[in-house]
Amino acid sequence: MRLQYPPDIRIIQVPCTGKVDIIHLLMAFEEGADGVFVAGCLEGDCHFREGNLHAKKRVKRVKEILDKVGLGGDRVEMYNLSAGQGGRFAEIAKEMTARILALGPSPIRIAKGLIVWPGATATGAAGEVTA
Amino acid sequence: MIRAVGKPIEEIIGMVQDFNKLLIAGCDGCVTVCEAGGLKEVKVLAAALRLYFTQAGTSKQIEETSLTRQCDKEYLAQLRDSIDGYDAVVSLACGVGAQFVADMYTKKVVFPGVNTSFMGATEERGWYVERCQGCGQCILAETGGVCPIARCSKRMLNGPCGGSEAGKCEVAPDIPCGWELIYERLKTLGQLDRFEKPVTPKDWTTSRDGGVRKILREDLRV
């Protein structure tokens, strides 16, 4: 469809979001991810029956953990869309990027002294979504 | 099996604050089955603790392992060579395992990472139900295979009480009345005559009330 969405997103493909476990999401944050979103099929349409429902529960649990460890549950999110919804994917990507820019770099990145985006401050960003 | 639930993360953070080298030790037994303290849960807890302490600016060394069981010394012995490298151990085993770790490594601070709850069965994944109170004198033969000590909130032997309504216990609407279950089972088995005979008071000496228990099987000990 050649739609544009922010370049700051690294995509990891899985056969079903049911394959995504809590530890995978936490590992992403340990490695310095500022935000993670899980994009699964529409509820009721999971190709493997309930994989996306398991993913939903796990994302919820990770939100709770992130709230308790000082990163904030807003950095992770579950989205549902069908394979044909290219436009929706671009929308989600822009939405999540905007959210993370507003939240600022992950405290892990800051604590570890990793590169943060230009103009970023510890709480809130100066960056802009351009696409 | 023994069923447990992971302690809240903030409680564990509070326990380990002052220790720098931590071992998170899971158990492949009961707590793995109820997804509270197996290797998976060890990894999640370790990652969560690392995230917390990193963003807090405190550097801690947090390592992960899981033992076949923590309630048998043979498996605990596997920690002998590495345990001195840690200031504290968070055991995700049930209370039994956590204590056995502490008994074997008396100089090591051992923290419990789960809240151990009961002896129960798996109704469905994620739904564990209490079935046995370990009274030490099993009477299931008399009650059609339903235990009144574990399943009656008042552990009556001559139930049901007057608070049993529509098959539910007065304590909560999602608790079935244990004695109604016994009644239905005895009816199915054609043993309703058991209902008419008063049951005499229980001998609690073989339960927790009799004092700390042990089993000594002389046939197994040389």
Place this chain on the structure above:
Amino acid sequence: MSTETPSKIQKILAAGHLAVTSEVGPPRSADGLVIEHKAKLIADYVDGINVTDNQTSVCRVCSLACCIRIKQMGLEPVLQMVTRDRNRIALQSDILGAASFGINNILCLTGDHQHFGDHANAANVFDLDSVQLIATVKMMRDEGRLLGGHEFQVRPQMFIGAACNPFAGPNVALRVARLAKKAAAGVQFTQTQCIYNMNTFKEFMKIMVDRGLHEKVAVLAGITPMKNVGMARYMQKRVPGIDVPDEVVKRIGGVPKEKQAEEGIKLAIEQIQEIKEIPGIKGFHIMAIEWEEKVPEIVKAAGLFPRPN
């Protein structure tokens, strides 16, 4: 033959009269005069006065202390005893204590679970249940023996009662069977849970009479007057084991607020009149919770006053 005791209630029943009992709830402080006041209000209108035992697991002055006071006032107390809070040592100890003051009536109960009350995080005991407590009192009275084997001469002389709930699950026939079990253990009288569903109660009494149980256990029908429609709804929805048919709620709610108490009393009196006609009934147990002042009116209007000596 049921053991004879000095119990006034037992004597009145044996003489063929309908017995009337009521209950008083102790205060939640060390005030000893509350019970004295409540007992005086109803003294002439009842044959026995129950004192509840930390009812609904709410901590109050203990039943034993209040029963001793009532006995010393020259009245007839009924010691209610639950097994929720005391093990067999304490239960037998309290029975001996009550008997040492000449208390002649005991109502043996298992007791409401502690989550209902103000100490939900307490451990419970339930060493015995109500049936086992009944058997224990009988053994102390008829054999002069404690559960642990100790034998003694000066025995409690207690008329043994139990609660019974025709409206609890699983079915009426089983509730009769449970009362039969209590009778086999030694129960001599029962005070039923408060009655609003007449059909169920009549079904219960029919099975009682068919089994001949009404001669072994004196059934005192439980009557609780409704104060207002709020109480009716609360009892219908929130109290396990009480069956309040919609017609009753509608009746109380169908009159203006200031008339509802009067309607509740009227209903209670009508219930007594209707129940008097049921074969096997030996009396009434009027539970006017925190409304003890209405007992005289109900007893009089129901034709049960004066009480036989």
